[in-house]
Amino acid sequence: MKKIGITTTVPIEVLIAAGFQPVDLNNVFITDPNPERLLSIAEKDGFPLNCCSWIKGIYGVCLSYGIKSVLCVTTGDCSNTIMLMEVLKLKGLEVIPFAYPDKPDSHLMQQSLLKLAETLGTTLEAASRIREELEPARNLVSKLDELTWREDRVSGWENHRWLVSSSDFIKDYHKYCQELEHLIADCLKCKSYPPQQLRLAYIGVPSVYGEDLYRYLEGNGARVVFNEIQRQFSMPEPGNSLAEQYSNYTYPYSIYDRIRDIKVQLKRRRIDGVIHYVQAFCHRGIGDIVFRHALNLPILTLEGNDDFFLTQHLKTRVEAFLDILKRSRQGSKHRPKALV
Ligand code: SF4
Numbered sequence: 001m002k003k004i005g006i007t008t009t010v011p012i013e014v015l016i017a018a019g020f021q022p023v024d025l026n027n028v029f030i031t032d033p034n035p036e037r038l039l040s041i042a043e044k045d046g047f048p049l050n051c052c053s054w055i056k057g058i059y060g061v062c063l064s065y066g067i068k069s070v071l072c073v074t075t076g077d078c079s080n081t082i083m084l085m086e087v088l089k090l091k092g093l094e095v096i097p098f099a100y101p102d103k104p105d106s107h108l109m110q111q112s113l114l115k116l117a118e119t120l121g122t123t124l125e126a127a128s129r130i131r132e133e134l135e136p137a138r139n140l141v142s143k144l145d146e147l148t149w150r151e152d153r154v155s156g157w158e159n160h161r162w163l164v165s166s167s168d169f170i171k172d173y174h175k176y177c178q179e180l181e182h183l184i185a186d187c188l189k190c191k192s193y194p195p196q197q198l199r200l201a202y203i204g205v206p207s208v209y210g211e212d213l214y215r216y217l218e219g220n221g222a223r224v225v226f227n228e229i230q231r232q233f234s235m236p237e238p239g240n241s242l243a244e245q246y247s248n249y250t251y252p253y254s255i256y257d258r259i260r261d262i263k264v265q266l267k268r269r270r271i272d273g274v275i276h277y278v279q280a281f282c283h284r285g286i287g288d289i290v291f292r293h294a295l296n297l298p299i300l301t302l303e304g305n306d307d308f309f310l311t312q313h314l315k316t317r318v319e320a321f322l323d324i325l326k327r328s329r330q331g332s333k334h335r336p337k338a339l340v
Helices: 014-018 025-031 035-044 053-065 082-092 106-120 124-149 156-165 173-189 213-220 227-235 242-248 255-268 283-294 312-329
Strands: 001-007 020-024 069-075 096-099 199-206 223-227 273-279 300-306
Touching: 001 014, 001 053, 014 020, 014 124, 020 025, 020 035, 020 156, 025 035, 025 053, 025 156, 025 213, 035 053, 069 082, 069 199, 082 096, 096 106, 106 124, 124 156, 124 173, 124 223, 124 242, 156 173, 156 213, 156 223, 156 227, 156 242, 199 227, 199 255, 199 312, 213 223, 213 312, 223 227, 227 255, 255 283, 273 283, 273 312, 283 300, 300 312
Parallel strands: 001 020, 001 069, 069 096, 199 223, 199 273, 273 300
Antiparallel strands: none
């Protein structure tokens, strides 16, 4: 299969039906043993220092890993992708644009999917058959998510790792299923996490800290039991068709659609506090204002740039936040609403 890079979660069913192997460039960037090297490729080629690291990382991956074709999302993700697309064209890559509709409407989504299928030389019937093939993988990751919050048997990091990887199913959905089945079997044998542990939600784009943040939280008596956008990547509400599936996916649309989903999950998962991660120089950071207005729980906003680990300064802020949550749990009726 010919590899096709993707800049965010897209209808991979259409890509696979067209004979492509989708590769989520974000996941390649963040799991590279030396992500700083990928950033410097972009900076040497002229990307500004104040450009988001994910964009520079994606560019570095394309050049460094010999990616020849990229599907770039032009509506519903990031305005920087549009200019990234132009630079990739300049470098000789084949660039295919894909636009999510501007609102979650399955008729509009159907048209976008049809256009993509025609561009790639496939049909939506073939893509629907791939949707059925992917169903076991989507069911398994949903089971892992349930084991995380309902039975407290899965770490926040494993939850993140498997949900975030569902954007391309580690490039091989059969392998993804096999490995995840093993992990779930192991988790079922483990003791569950203690009930006194704080329960956290992580909202916002995936962070550059990777495992470091999740492990640090767990080392300090707290566990992420809701990874918001990562969960969305797994298509938790598949509906009855591809068009419904990608209309129910909240990430490309208004922040208020995301908030509706977040509020349901905060209650269901008995969340004590929220970590909102924002990437430096990202327009989504402004959404912090809306989240603080809409969510009635303590919120810690963390901004990351190109440190791929938690600095001491961040650790101190996280610890202070967890202290407040612990004290709040121990009896105060007046929970602090927000932390800056
Ligand atoms: S973090 Fe923000 S600026 Fe960076 S790629 Fe994602 S949406 Fe774009």
